Amino acid sequence: MHNLVSFNQLAGENNFDPENDLIADYYECLIECDESQSVCKRICKEVLV
Numbered sequence: 001m002h003n004l005v006s007f008n009q010l011a012g013e014n015n016f017d018p019e020n021d022l023i024a025d026y027y028e029c030l031i032e033c034d035e036s037q038s039v040c041k042r043i044c045k046e047v048l049v
Contacts (some may be wrong), residue, residue, distance in 0.1 A: 022048055 025045045033040035 007046070026044050029044035029047055030040055033044065
């Protein structure tokens with residue numbers, strides 16, 4: 001059985017980078033958004049500002 005998460009991704013979890021955390025929050029917002037794509041982009045862009 002193969003790992004679903006690569007070793008490099010796991011290694012990166014230990015290094016906290018606020019910019020990457022904001023990007024992850026932005027993508028999570030896009031995924032969870034129930035509106036149209038353009039509305040979601042506008043709403044989730046607030047996370048990055």
